[in-house]
Each structure stands twice: as C-alpha cells, then as structure tokens.
Amino acid sequence: MTAALEISQLHKSFGQVKALDGLDLTVAPGQVAGFLGPNGAGKSTTIRVLLGLLRADSGDVSVLGLHPWADAVALHRRLAYVPGDVSLWPNLTGGEAIDLLSRLRGSTGKNRRAELLERFELDPTKKGRTYSKGNRQKVALVAALAADVELLVLDEPTSGLDPLMETVFQECITEAKQAGRSVLLSSHILAEVEKLCDTVTIIRNGRAVRSGTLTELRHLTRTTITATIDREPTELTSAMGVHDLRYDNGAVTFDVDTDQMSTVIRSLGQLGVSSLHSAPPSLEQLFLRQYGDNLIGARS
Amino acid sequence: MNSDLTATGTLVRFALRRDRVKLPIWVGAIGLGMLYAVSALPTVYGTPQARQGRAELMDSPAAVMMSGPGYGLDDYTLGAMITNEMVLYLAIPAAMMSIFLITRHTRAEEETGRAELIRSTVVGRHAAACAALIVALIANAGIAVLTALAMLSGDLAVADSVAVGAGIGLTGLVFASVATITAQLTEHSRAASSLAMAAVGAAFLLRAVGDVSQPGGNLLSWLSPLAWTQQTRAFVDLRWWPLLLPLALCAVTVAIGYAVSGRRDVGAGLIPPRLGRAHAAPSLSTSFGLALRQQRVSLISWAAGLLIFAVPTGSLSDSVTESIANNPQVGEVFTANGQNPLDGFYATMALFFALLVGAFAVISVLRLRSEERTGHAEAALATSVSRTRWYFSWFGFTALASAVLLALSGLGVGIGAASGDAGAETIVKVGIGTLAYFPAVAVVAALAAALFGFSPGASALAWIVVAYAVLFGMFGALLDLPSAVSDLSPFAHTTALPLTDLPLTPLGVLTLLAAALALAGAAAFRRRDLEST
Numbered sequence: 001m002t003a004a005l006e007i008s009q010l011h012k013s014f015g016q017v018k019a020l021d022g023l024d025l026t027v028a029p030g031q032v033a034g035f036l037g038p039n040g041a042g043k044s045t046t047i048r049v050l051l052g053l054l055r056a057d058s059g060d061v062s063v064l065g066l067h068p069w070a071d072a073v074a075l076h077r078r079l080a081y082v083p084g085d086v087s088l089w090p091n092l093t094g095g096e097a098i099d100l101l102s103r104l105r106g107s108t109g110k111n112r113r114a115e116l117l118e119r120f121e122l123d124p125t126k127k128g129r130t131y132s133k134g135n136r137q138k139v140a141l142v143a144a145l146a147a148d149v150e151l152l153v154l155d156e157p158t159s160g161l162d163p164l165m166e167t168v169f170q171e172c173i174t175e176a177k178q179a180g181r182s183v184l185l186s187s188h189i190l191a192e193v194e195k196l197c198d199t200v201t202i203i204r205n206g207r208a209v210r211s212g213t214l215t216e217l218r219h220l221t222r223t224t225i226t227a228t229i230d231r232e233p234t235e236l237t238s239a240m241g242v243h244d245l246r247y248d249n250g251a252v253t254f255d256v257d258t259d260q261m262s263t264v265i266r267s268l269g270q271l272g273v274s275s276l277h278s279a280p281p282s283l284e285q286l287f288l289r290q291y292g293d294n295l296i297g298a299r300s
Numbered sequence: 301m302n303s304d305l306t307a308t309g310t311l312v313r314f315a316l317r318r319d320r321v322k323l324p325i326w327v328g329a330i331g332l333g334m335l336y337a338v339s340a341l342p343t344v345y346g347t348p349q350a351r352q353g354r355a356e357l358m359d360s361p362a363a364v365m366m367s368g369p370g371y372g373l374d375d376y377t378l379g380a381m382i383t384n385e386m387v388l389y390l391a392i393p394a395a396m397m398s399i400f401l402i403t404r405h406t407r408a409e410e411e412t413g414r415a416e417l418i419r420s421t422v423v424g425r426h427a428a429a430c431a432a433l434i435v436a437l438i439a440n441a442g443i444a445v446l447t448a449l450a451m452l453s454g455d456l457a458v459a460d461s462v463a464v465g466a467g468i469g470l471t472g473l474v475f476a477s478v479a480t481i482t483a484q485l486t487e488h489s490r491a492a493s494s495l496a497m498a499a500v501g502a503a504f505l506l507r508a509v510g511d512v513s514q515p516g517g518n519l520l521s522w523l524s525p526l527a528w529t530q531q532t533r534a535f536v537d538l539r540w541w542p543l544l545l546p547l548a549l550c551a552v553t554v555a556i557g558y559a560v561s562g563r564r565d566v567g568a569g570l571i572p573p574r575l576g577r578a579h580a581a582p583s584l585s586t587s588f589g590l591a592l593r594q595q596r597v598s599l600i601s602w603a604a605g606l607l608i609f610a611v612p613t614g615s616l617s618d619s620v621t622e623s624i625a626n627n628p629q630v631g632e633v634f635t636a637n638g639q640n641p642l643d644g645f646y647a648t649m650a651l652f653f654a655l656l657v658g659a660f661a662v663i664s665v666l667r668l669r670s671e672e673r674t675g676h677a678e679a680a681l682a683t684s685v686s687r688t689r690w691y692f693s694w695f696g697f698t699a700l701a702s703a704v705l706l707a708l709s710g711l712g713v714g715i716g717a718a719s720g721d722a723g724a725e726t727i728v729k730v731g732i733g734t735l736a737y738f739p740a741v742a743v744v745a746a747l748a749a750a751l752f753g754f755s756p757g758a759s760a761l762a763w764i765v766v767a768y769a770v771l772f773g774m775f776g777a778l779l780d781l782p783s784a785v786s787d788l789s790p791f792a793h794t795t796a797l798p799l800t801d802l803p804l805t806p807l808g809v810l811t812l813l814a815a816a817l818a819l820a821g822a823a824a825f826r827r828r829d830l831e832s833t
Contacts, residue, residue, distance in 0.1 A: 044832070051682050053830040077684040087675035089594065090488070092576075092584075099580035100590060104683035125575040129411075129487065140679075 002065050004029045004151055004182035010059035012045055019045040021206035027184055032177050034197030035186040042206040043186040044084055047155050051081060064151055077106055080144035084155035086136040088128030094139040095124030101143040112146040119168050134160035145172050152176060152183045158192060170196055191280055222255040224279050230272030239264055306424035311431035315405050323439050326397040330390050331446030337386045338454035341378055344780040351376040358384065361619040362645045365508040369517040372536035379456045379535025383464055385778060387529050392500060394443050394472030398436050399496040402479035405432035408489035410567045419566055429480055429561055433554065436476035444469030460534040467529025470546035474525045475500060477550045480557035487569040494601065501605055509612055512619065525549065587685055587693035595664060599701050602660050606653060606709045613649055614716020620645045643798035646713065646730050653709035654737030654791060655770050657702050661745035662762045664698040669756045672831050687826045695749045695818055702741045710734025733797035739810035740790040746817035753821030756831055
C-alpha cells in the first residue's frame with residue numbers, strides 16, 4: 001500500500017528566506033504522524049505545500065498518491081484540513097461555516113456533525129466574529145472531523161483549546177485512527193504528540209532532524225525533575241536512566257527516562273525530599289541537549 | 301491633562317507613520333487637481349466670449365446637478381468657473397480620504413483586535429479617536445493650503461482663494477467627524493465607511509436637487525455640507541459665514557461621537573450582534589453562493605442608493621426641456637453634436653451612473669483580495685473547489701451585480717423621466733442606453749481581477765482606471781482634452797443613446813477585452829502561491 005503522504009527533498013523559499021530546505025516526511029496509511037517543531041520551523045509551510053496552496057520550488061510531494069498542486073481538487077475531496085490560525089467569515093454563524101465547508105468539499109456527515117457539536121460543546125448559532133480563538137478552532141475541527149475523508153491534516157489544532165476540550169480532541173483522533181484514517185498532526189507540544197502519534201518527525205529550520213516511531217525517540221521524552229533534598233544525591237548520579245544531574249546546595253536537577261521513572265523516584269524519596277517539581281522538557285531544551293548550540297545558531 | 305486622552309500625541313505620530321505614503325498621495329493628488337484646473341482652464345477659455353459660452357452651457361439643469369449653484373454665470377471669470385465646476389470634485393475626494401482615514405484608525409483597528417493591544421497599554425479611552433481626528437485635521441489642512449496655493453498661482457484673488465481652499469478642507473473634516481460616528485455604529489469597518497459614504501451620496505443628492513430647483517440653491521442645498529464652499533460665492537461676492545456651518549457641524553458630531561464612545565465596549569458596536577442559523581441555507585453551498593451571501597447587503601445598498609439617485613435625476617428631464625425653450629443656445633450646443641438635447645441629458649446621466657457602477661465593480665473584485673488576506677480563501681481552496689472555480693465565482697458575482705445595477709439605474713432615470721412629460725418608451729430607451737456601459741464596466745472589473753491574479757497587492761491599481769474614466773468622462777469637455785487622451789477610458793466608446801446607431805464594434809471589442817483580462821487573471825492565479833495570513 002502506498003504511503004498516505006510522502007515528501008522528499010522539499011525546498012521552498014520566500015524571497016531570501018529559506019522556509020523549507022530539503023524536508024523529508026512520510027505518513028503510513030492508517031497512522032497518526034506527529035509533526036513536531038518550534039515556531040517558525042516550517043510546519044505550516046509544509047502543510048500549505050501539501051494542500052497545493054503553495055507551489056514547491058523543488059522536491060517530490062505525493063499525498064494519497066496524488067500531486068497536491070496538479071490534482072488539488074481530486075485530492076481535497078479525500079482530505080480535511082484544520083488551519084493553525086482559524087479565520088471564520090465574520091458574518092456567517094459557526095453552523096453555516098461548517099455546512100459551507102462540508103458542501104464545498106462534497107461530503108457531508110450529518111450525524112457526526114450533531115454529535116461533534118455536542119462533544120465539543122459548540123454553539124453553532126453564533127456569528128463567526130463573536131467566537132473566541134478556541135471556539136473558532138472547534139468550528140474548523142467539527143467541519144474536518146465530520147467529513148468522510150481518508151486523511152486529516154491538522155496544523156496545531158489544540159493551541160486554543162482548554163484541557164477538557166483537548167481530551168475530547170484526543171478521543172476524536174483515536175476514533176479516526178480506528179476508522180482507518182491517516183492523520184498528520186503538527187504541534188509544538190511534545191506531550192500531545194506522545195499521547196496520540198505512532199510516528200514523529202521533528203523539523204527545524206526547514207528540514208527533518210529526527211524521524212521515527214515513539215519508541216525509537218524514547219530518549220526525547222525525558223522528564224526534568226527539580227527537587228530540594230537533605231543529602232547529597234550520590235546514589236542518583238550512577239542510577240539507570242538519570243541524565244545531566246546537577247547538585248547545588250540542597251537543590252538537585254536532572255532528567256530521567258520515562259521507563260526508569262518509578263525506580264528513580266523511589267531512590268529520590270530516600271534522600272529526604274522537601275519539595276519536588278517535574279516537567280516534560282521543552283522542545284527548545286531538547287534541541288539544545290540533543291544538537292548543541294550550532295543548530296540554534298544555524299537559524300541566523 | 302485629561303487622562304481620557306493620554307498618549308494621543310504618540311498615537312498621532314504612529315498614525316502619520318502608518319499613512320506616510322497614503323496621505324501625501326491623497327493630499328497631493330487633490331492639490332494637483334486644483335493646480336491643473338487653474339493652469340489649463342485659462343488656455344481653453346482664454347476669452348470672455350469663450351467663458352460666457354461655457355456659462356450658458358452650465359445653466360442647464362443637468363449641468364447644475366453635476367456642478368454647483370451657478371454664482372457668477374453672468375460674468376463667468378476663471379475663479380467663478382473653478383468654484384462652480386471644480387470645487388465639488390475636489391471636496392468629494394477630500395471627504396472620501398477623511399472617511400477612509402477615520403475608519404482605518406478606529407473601527408478597523410478594533411475589528412482586527414489591534415486596538416485591544418493598544419488600549420491595554422497606558423492609552424486613554426478617547427485617545428485613538430482623537431488621534432485619528434487630529435490626523436484628519438492635518439491632512440485636510442494640507443488640502444486647504446495646497447488648493448489655496450494652487451489658486452494663488454493662477455493670480456486669483458487672495459481672500460477668495462483662501463475661502464475656497466478652507467471650504468474644501470472643512471468639507472473633508474465634516475465627513476471625518478461623520479465617520480467617527482458611523483465607526484461606532486457597527487462592528488465592521490466596511491459597513492462603517494459605507495455608511496459614511498452614503499452620507500456623502502445623500503449630501504451630493506441634496507445639493508443637486510436644491511441647486512436645480514432654484515438658482516443659487518434652496519433650503520435643500522443648505523442642508524448639504526458639499527454645498528457650503530460654493531455658497532461662499534467666492535470670486536463673485538465673497539461671504540465668509542457659510543464656513544461657520546462645517547465648524548458647527550464638526551463640533552456637534554464630534555461631541556456625539558465622544559459621548560457614544562464613552563458608553564460602549566472596545567470592539568463592540570452600538571448595533572449588537574445577533575445569533576443566526578445553526579444550519580446553512582441551501583443557497584450557501586457553492587463558492588458563488590458564498591460570494592453572493594458576503595456581498596448581499598452591499599448589493600442591496602448600492603441598488604437602493606442608485607435608485608434613490610436615479611429617479612429624481614430622471615424627473616429633471618422636464619426642466620431640461622424647459623430650459624432649452626427659454627435658452628435656445630443651450631439646445632444649439634447639443635444639436636451641434638447631432639443629439640437631441642434630452643438624449644444628451646440622458647447620455648450624461650448614463651455615463652455618470654456607469655462610472656458609479658464601475659466603482660462598485662472594483663470594490664467588489666477587491667473582495668477577492670480580502671478573502672485571501674483573511675485566510676478565508678485558504679479554507680475554501682483546501683476543499684474540493686478549484687482555484688479557477690473560486691476566482692470565477694467571485695468575479696461572476698461582480699459581473700452579474702454590475703449588470704443589475706446598470707439596468708436599475710437606467711430604469712430609475714427612465715421612470716423618473718416618464719413620471720413627467722417623457723413617454724413610457726423612455727424607460728426602455730434609457731435602460732438599454734445605460735446597460736450598454738456593461739462591457740466598459742466589465743473591462744474595469746476584469747482588469748482588477750487580472751491584477752489580483754498576478755499579485756493581490758496590485759489589484760487596487762484598477763482604481764486608476766476608474767479615476768481616469770471619471771476625470772476624462774466628467775471633465776474631458778470642460779478641459780477640452782484631445783480625444784486621443786479621453787479615448788483611453790473604456791467608458792469613452794460605448795455611448796449608446798439615443799439608440800439610433802448602437803456602437804456595436806466598440807461593444808464587441810470591450811467585451812472580448814474583458815474576457816481576455818479575466819482569463820489571464822485566472823491563469824495567473826492558478827500559478828501563484830496563495831498569500832497566507
């Protein structure tokens with residue numbers, strides 16, 4: 001079976017600015033693929049090329065076996081898209097916008113529409129201009145998720161949603177996957193990608209820097225622990241799964257692999273913890289740790 | 301200092317920085333318009349006899365409608381001629397500039413949410429509106445100074461030149477203050493400027509009807525801010541007090557605007573938003589349906605506005621006949637062109653309405669650009685709508701709506717005329733005669749669409765063609781321009797009235813040209829990147 005989406009050596013420049021610089025990306029059919037990168041990495045540009053809204057300077061792009069620029073109409077009948085910054089027609093209601101987009105696509109999922117409106121707690125009678133950012137995003141999500149399509153292209157779809165709605169969104173994506181749909185999910189939130197995606201591609205400065213299954217990228221999903229303890233953490237320095245430990249006058253900071261978490265926490269507990277803070281590493285931190293400063297510098 | 305006005309000075313500098321290209325173009329173009337009139341008119345009308353000939357022509361109701369109250373027609377000096385014929389067409393652009401300026405810096409800022417960002421800093425409640433008014437004051441002062449200097453360069457009387465220049469600037473300022481109110485009524489900047497432009501249209505109509513009804517104007521004329529500059533009787537028998545009227549009106553409207561602005565929320569209009577339908581109507585299923593839905597209100601307002609204009613205009617045809625009976629010389633001028641004087645009147649009106657519809661067509665095509673810039677085009681084009689289809693849906697609406705508006709204005713003039721002594725056949729005749737301008741309007745619309753196809757930023761350049769057509773359509777005869785110059789306007793070739801000899805070749809050529817331009821635009825649009833937000 002052909003890949004749902006395949007990009008190789010994609011280049012795209014806007015004047016002097018190189019937005020994409022030899023990007024490779026593959027999404028297998030029926031899989032949820034995470035597309036991860038910091039702001040300005042080229043995620044949205046890639047997605048716009050995938051939709052035939054932008055023309056690639058060079059490189060091969062194939063979506064559902066079609067060429068996005070030449071076969072845009074045939075392709076768009078089989079996919080649905082949620083833009084990162086949803087802009088609705090100010091004088092149309094959310095319900096009207098959902099219907100319009102479905103009709104323009106040529107597929108209407110009437111039953112799913114009502115169900116999704118309820119799950120996302122969206123009032124379809126409000127005018128587009130009166131919706132908040134999160135609600136505008138819900139309108140686009142309902143329109144896309146209700147569609148009977150093979151591929152969902154989602155550009156940072158949860159950036160305006162509250163945690164409750166994020167959960168609803170995650171359920172919907174899981175259902176879409178069970179229904180056999182392929183999903184490209186762009187995000188800058190590592191945790192979201194971890195929960196939903198089978199494979200992850202990390203993009204920076206217009207090219208893929210890492211790509212693989214989540215297990216292959218497990219080392220990227222370390223948690224940063226900061227704690228105040230009574231004694232020096234000598235046992236921890238040599239413990240399995242502990243990285244980059246720093247200790248300074250009662251305050252310890254280190255990263256821990258997810259699969260070693262319980263063992264490490266147990267040893268930490270014996271050190272007399274008086275405060276504890278844990279956080280998933282930010283993308284920027286990861287990049288710094290993984291690739292050093294030369295990549296950060298490469299942006300300029 | 302009142303804390304409601306904190307940071308006004310900073311916002312004024314900010315607005316001037318943002319408009320550093322726009323405003324000098326508007327102000328400079330209006331100044332140049334006056335300079336051109338002052339330098340060209342003495343060559344065209346070098347002798348008193350030539351000027352008197354012009355004066356007799358300006359005595360007809362159709363001419364009065366399009367010019368002024370006719371002070372000084374018995375001794376038509378250069379100054380009197382400028383005040384009577386040019387002032388209106390310099391004051392209207394000043395009003396437009398002011399309306400767009402105020403809307404751009406108040407309602408548009410609130411609509412985009414940028415005002416929220418500004419207002420969260422140390423900025424007073426009224427600072428933005430006040431800054432916009434100060435910028436309008438600066439721009440209109442520039443217009444007043446430049447137009448007055450232009451007149452002085454033609455050795456015209458100092459006091460009268462200053463009065464006319466000040467009058468034009470004050471007219472701009474009046475409509476700036478009107479716009480501060482309309483900007484608060486709706487949440488939409490487009491609706492806000494349309495409402496204010498409707499006020500300009502109403503002022504034009506009031507002055508036209510008033511001045512036609514009575515030489516020197518009657519009460520209706522005095523109700524129109526566009527009339528006040530001419531009512532100074534500059535270069536004939538100067539009086540200053542009519543210039544107090546715009547000052548008083550500005551004070552009143554600004555006070556109202558401030559009172560209203562103190563009562564409403566940032567971003568909100570006085571007309572509250574309502575809930576709508578949960579499901580889209582069946583008509584909202586295609587790109588064309590969307591184009592129609594988005595421009596429905598605009599089309600209805602234009603249709604209503606044009607009809608309100610056209611019917612009273614048509615009803616003037618009796619006074620045209622009358623004035624020819626009283627003054628055979630006026631009739632001779634028209635018959636010299638091989639036209640029945642009444643047909644000449646209808647033809648002038650048909651051109652006038654066709655130019656207005658041309659403006660509608662450009663505004664409507666520019667919706668393509670705003671759909672793209674707001675990201676709405678991206679949403680539509682990510683569905684199974686092809687670029688060609690999307691483009692022609694919106695363009696098709698513009699073409700169709702333009703045809704409807706042309707037919708309505710023609711029918712309106714005809715109905716007005718038929719309500720008097722003209723026969724019912726006039727309705728059909730003027731209707732067809734106005735509709736004959738459709739290919740010319742289509743060329744303008746297609747040019748705008750073609751420019752959009754190549755680059756969305758370029759589409760506004762189509763305004764140049766409209767401005768050119770207005771300039772040479774309305775002033776070609778006054779300035780006695782060579783036909784090679786006037787003929788560049790698409791509107792110069794399709795005068796169909798009195799329908800004895802339809803200009804079939806130019807109609808065909810213009811239609812083909814419009815089709816070619818529209819297709820070229822579609823081809824270019826298919827090949828370029830979509831601009832993203």
